[in-house]
Amino acid sequence: MDEAARIRVMVVDDNAFIRSGLTSALEATGDIEVVGEAGDGHRAEELAWRLMPDVVLLDVRMPRTDGLSAATVLSKISRVIMLTQVEDPDVVLTAVRNGAVGYLVHNSFTVDELVQAVRDTVRHRAHPLSHAASAALIDAARAGRSAAPAADPAEQQERFGLSAREVQVMDLIVRGHANQDIAAKLFLTEKTVKNYINRIYAKLGVPNRSTAIVTWLGMPPRG
Template sequence: MSILEAGGVEVVGEAVDGTQAVELARRLRPDIVLLDVRMPGVDGVAAAGPLSVLSKVLMLSYDTDADVIGQAVRNGASGYLVHGTFEADELVAAVHDTVAGRSSPLSPSASRAVVEALRREPAPLQAAARDDPGLSPREAQVMDLIAQGRSNGEIAGALVVSEYTVKNHVNRIFAKLQVRTRGAAIARWLGTAR
């Protein structure tokens, strides 16, 4: 029995490369796909795009390159966990939370890499994205904290509000930015969404 199965996650398929992952996802329609960055043929970063249309995508990799992580998020990955930075129970929780839409998990090194990659984009794009996305001042505060890689609990603590209030802000932000994941919201907020 795998770690995931022990945590109540049904594993419906396994793929050896990105092409097979997309084929299996089309056929099996899983709630979430766990992908490594480095795979033969079509790698996980490239596969994240078509897979994110079919289900949520959670990257699991040793790769901490900011460009790789940023591209995976821009391609639709809901989260990015770096091996060695999480325990088995944290992985199971991340899978459940991602499927339920409660979070977009990022390992601390992945969070820093996402912000670094996104901030390296040309300034005119950043300014254009922030001109008027329609966020209230409080939503803009929440979005700034999301872009720093903060969890809903950390945001609630920083703003002295409940996690429920933060969750409501996050849902409104996602609707206004027309995104489904924290990674996509960060990309749109920092002006790097394609």
């Protein structure tokens, strides 16, 4: 494969065994190249500025600089997918607010699903969230607005200027459905669903699926 067409990935985890396993699995695809590895967030930041990877797979709990802090810097260089054992809702929310476009929890995905998540992230087709992370994100967002009266769906629709169909799509996103599932449920093509989602992002003023969920559910912005 043309080197220029290969997806450049950096793997960041303080466990060398995990780094090695991820590197082997990704490079076996033929279209993904692991261009660098780091065992902490500080080293990852240094390497990323030099290597300019397309995707960074980033653990949460690491020495020196943790993944949540590093995501703030790394997300300005690359597309960051958190890859971790941590399912804490507050951690998921912080990761998203710090720029992560995806959050995958170990043992909740296959190697093939991870590879596809990397490809889809680079191609802007999806923002991977494992079910555990998606549930945590939604629960935390709802908890964050629990002290205030629940927003009326019609008011929420008017606030963001979404069409009735866009509201249907957004509702299914919040429920954790992938684009393919949304297309099947609404009898649309997957391309049409993607077009709706892009319009939703524009109207909500968000860059990805994770922050769209947070915004739609009324989670206050990071202070």
